[in-house]
Amino acid sequence: MSQQRPIIIRRKKVIHKHHGGAWKIALADFMTALMALFLVLWIVGTASNEQRESIAEYFRTPLSAAITGDGASSEKVIPGGGPDPIHAEGERARIDLKRQTRPSxxxxxxxxxxxxxxxxxxxxxxxxxxxxxxxxxxxxxxxxxxxxxxxxxxxxxxxxxxxxxxxxxxxxxxxxxxxxxxxxxxxxxxxxxxxxxxxxxxxxxxxxxxxxxxxxxxxxxxxxxxxxxxxxxxxxxxxxxxxxxxxxxxxxxxxxxxxxxxxxxxxxxxxxxxxxxxxxxxxxxxx
The missing domain is CATH 3.30.1330.60 (OmpA-like domain)
Known part of the structure; x- marks a missing residue:
């Protein structure tokens, strides 16, 4: 009777690694931004006309003026306002140039x-x-x-x-x-x-x-x-x-x-x- 070799079965162990949580962070950021959007819309919808003007004036305040304190002062609820010296002046310069080059x-x-x-x-x-x-x-x-x-x-x-x-x-x-x-x-x-x-x-x-x-x-x-x-x-x-x-x-x-x-x-x-x-x-x- 001949001696038989033992049968060896090699099985590859599969280890399920974690796929990461980057998508969870992106989803959380999106949901936070969405919630903030609905919150702003709700506040603006319930605000008075004066409060809306104050909010608009606040967002018109240039960042450089807000940091340096050179912006125009306001007596309204939210301080700020004044023209943007970079954007507004640039727009005005382009408009003036058009008026000079285009006859009235x-x-x-x-x-x-x-x-x-x-x-x-x-x-x-x-x-x-x-x-x-x-x-x-x-x-x-x-x-x-x-x-x-x-x-x-x-x-x-x-x-x-x-x-x-x-x-x-x-x-x-x-x-x-x-x-x-x-x-x-x-x-x-x-x-x-x-x-x-x-x-x-x-x-x-x-x-x-x-x-x-x-x-x-x-x-x-x-x-x-x-x-x-x-x-x-x-x-x-x-x-x-x-x-x-x-x-x-x-x-x-x-x-x-x-x-x-x-x-x-x-x-x-x-x-x-x-x-x-x-x-x-x-x-x-x-x-």
Whole structure:
């Protein structure tokens, strides 16, 4: 009888290890946040309007201001508030940049007026020759229309406020176009630096520029301009020559029509109100 080998069965012992509790921590955090959310919603739902404003003001307080104590003080239930100097100012800067790069509706209307004027001048054969003496550009105050003089074709008789016929036709053409907008208008007269015989003692460039501005005003009104649109008529003498032009250049003899934007118009009206208040104020008593 042969000797049999013993049968050895090897069994691998399986040890069930713990899978960890990270998911329990995440679930606990989620449930805590959810409970806090419902708690906040319940508090806000039962709070008064004043308490809600206080809560909103608290959350508007920038963290840097709350830590350093530079935030705006508040007398409400929850202290805080004030604009965020980082976020709000940045947003305001971006908005201001957009306003500078994107023309407003008023500016677009002024540009359309410029196109209408140029088209009207170009379409009139009798005024087409004056196009070189018509300078139109945009300024911070509005649309500026300058009617400049020349030795060959002066807008006024020499040393006089008598309007030349072609200047009258040009002003009569501009009048109905200026009526298309509600913007107020400023008219100023300018001269070159050539002095009169009597200098500053008699009739001179100040009087001449003022008289020419008023003569232009009369022609515009005669051409159909609404008189209520006029806000300012002034004579500047020879004090504001054209850029890069010698003081005695004939181009300095000009009439400037300024179609004012709303901001410039309001500023001029406020200045007039301040002058009226100053004139009505009683003089200080002296001993």
């Amino acid at each position: 509706e008023e500016r677009r209307r002024l540009r359309r007026l410029q196109q209408r004027i140029e088209t009207a001048i170009q379409g009139d054969s009798s005024l087409r020759e004056l196009r070189q003496q018509l300078l139109i550009d945009e300024t911070r105050e509005g649309l500026r229309i300058q009617l400049v003089d020349s030795e060959r074709r002066p807008m006024f008789e020499l040393g006089s406020d008598r309007v030349a016929p072609y200047m009258r036709d040009l002003l009569h053409t501009l009048a109905p176009l200026l009526n298309e907008l509600d913007n107020r208008i400023s008219i100023s007269g300018h001269t070159d630096s050539l002095p009169y015989v009597n200098g500053q003692r008699g009739y001179g460039n100040w009087e001449l520029s003022s008289n020419r501005a008023n003569a232009s005003r009369r022609e515009l009104v005669s051409g159909g301009l609404d008189p209520d649109k006029l806000l300012r008529v002034s004579g500047m003498g020879d004090q504001l020559p054209l850029p890069d032009a010698p003081p005695d250049d004939p181009m300095n003899r000009r009439i400037t029509l300024l179609v004012l934007d709303t901001e410039a118009s309001n500023r001029i009206q406020r200045q007039g109100e301040l002058w009226q208040l100053a004139e009505r104020a009683p003089l200080p008593e002296t001993d």
